[in-house]
Amino acid sequence: MSQNIKKIVLAYSGGLDTSVILKWLQDAYQAEVVTFTADLGQGEELEPARRKAEKAGIKDIFIDDLREEFVRDYVYPMVRANAVYEGQYLLGTSIARPLISKRLVEIAHETGADAVAHGATGKGNDQVRFELGVAALDPALKVIAPWREWDLNSRTKLIAYAEENGIEVPSDKRGEAPFSVDANLWHTSSEGKMLEDPAEEAFNEVCLRTCHPEDAPDQPEYVTIGFERGDAISLNGQAMSPATILTELNDLGATHGIGRLDLVENRFVGMKSRGIYETPGGTILMTAHRGIEQLTLDGGAMHLKDELMPKYAKLVYNGFWFSPEREMLQAAIDHSQRHVTGEVRLKLYKGNVLVVGRSSPSSLYSLEHVTFEEDDVYDQKDAEGFIRLNALRLKLLAERKHRLGEND
Template identity: 90%
Template sequence: MSKSIKKVVLAYSGGLDTSVILKWLQDAYQAEVVTFTADLGQGEELGPAREKAEKAGIKQIYIDDLREEFIRDYVFPMVRANAVYEGEYLLGTSIARPLISKRLVEIAHETGADAVAHGATGKGNDQVRFELAVAALDPSLKVIAPWREWDLNSRTKLIAYAEQHGISVPKDKRGEAPFSVDANLWHTSSEGKLLEDPSEEAFNEVCLRTCHPEDAPDKAEYITIGFERGDAVSVNGQALSPAGLVTKLNELGSKHGIGRLDLVENRFVGMKSRGIYETPGGTILMTAHRAIEQLTLDRGATHLKDELMPKYAKLIYEGFWFSPEREMLQAAIDHSQRYVSGEVRMKLYKGHALTVGRSSPNSLYSLAHVTFEEDEVYDQKDAEGFIRLNALRLRLIAERKQRLGEND
């Protein structure tokens, strides 16, 4: 390890791992440590993080409320793309990392630090996400990843180190943690330990944000979500800020048991992992956004977006938010949202968020064209030539097979 590091900005939660990392950085690098704690709507009291940092002798402590920026500048652009990783995952952990990384770099510049540090392990995706983001934003900064350097490779060793250096260890940390949890305003993610056997049902033990669907109200609830240029702006006619809107949808989704997911995913580093995710408001919002696009995007734009989406989602998952290709895709996606405005009516019931109606002043839906009744705008005879032209290449291929005696 380099001994030339003078000041490090640490992504700090105040938990056992990052508290140990804080002290370890001071000892191993003889460096001044600046702590940064991001409020992304994880629902935890952040005061203790400040108190622990102060007790550790930290002079520069940053605790930033980033909830609005998180939803407005990271989640909403992702929603415009309808981004879903491997068919199901709404990217709640992935999309938070570029914002945390950006603020780490900004604080490094503000404080004159020459390094940043994170608590991600050497097995997961987060180490990649943090470090790719830092490389894109300031490649001159050193990134310190203690889990890849130290020998504190067990909970027992961490606790022993903490006790040796006077770091308080909560009682619930002395035993083996049943699973790890990452939370923000968009989702919760739980994985590891108790959850490592993918054959075992885990919702009952894990879910923190949603009720069990079978315990949800027996009466459905109807809500209306308003959109302007691809972004949700209101719920039931009430204008809300980005973070306020997601908070409101989280309350509704939680009440009705919406947004639970048990997923075995492919990590970027190569292994499979099993996670339990809760994205109540996000599940409602993504469904509603799809519904308003059904009215306002034409077929070509819709199908192209659907082709681009897996690539876009993969870029977010793998940590390439600040890459030129993600920015290129975002420009195309944002251009597609010009007319994506209107209202979507949703039915929330026992774990389901169902679209039951949508309307838009920019609708491309034409009742005059699709009606089964008599109309004056569509000549059904035109379909004959349309079909004949589209069948031409298939006919030529079939005739060649007949000529060559091929029956398959």
């Protein structure tokens, strides 16, 4: 441990782990600690974090409402990319980390701190995301990861340390926590303990944000989302801010049991992990965005975006939000969204979200060209030459195969 550290900015939730980390940093580094608590829409009262920090003697306490910035500058760019990791995961935890890292660095600059600290463990992805973010924004800052340094490697030791130092231990923390939860306005993630056996069903015990689809209303509900240049700007004709739209969609999705996922994923650090995710509003928004793109994106642009998307999603998942390659991909994606404007109507029913209508002033859909009725704009005879040219290389391959006597 470096004794040159004078001031540390801690990403602080006010929970048991970060409360212990706060005290441990004071003791181990003999440094002043600044706390930073981000409101990303996790649905928790944040003032208790302020009171706990004050009780610990912290002078500089930052509690920032970042919900609008989170959705506008991080979630919306990701939605424009239709980013999904390993075919299913909507990247709810991943997309929050670069914003937290950015604000940690900003507060370090504002307060003259020479280090930042986080509470991520040495087995997960978040340590990578936080530290890559800090490295990209200010490589001169030291990053402290207590879980990789201390010997408080069990819940028993953590609680004992808390009790020795007068840190409040909530009653629900004294037993073995059934699983850990991370939440923000985009999603809820639950991992660990009772979820570590991927053979065991866990939705009924774990889901915090959505109702069970079988308990959802027996009547469907319809919602219309308006888009401008790839970003949602209205619900049912009413203009709203990005965070307000996502909040409203979360309520709708929760009511109808939408956005549940049980996933075994490949962590960046090399191991597989099982998580239960709830992304009600995000699932609706992503479905709607694909719906408006179907109408407004050229086929070549759409297919190229679909090829780029897994690379983009992997960069976000692995913590490379501030990398030049993610920014390059974002520039291409944003260019594709110039005409992604219009409205999408969706049907919500018992865990499902379906696009049932779409319209756009920039639509590329031509009824004249696609109709099965008589038209004056498309000569069906043109298809013959098109097919003949595309078949030429296949014919040549078949002739060679026959000539050489190959059977497969």
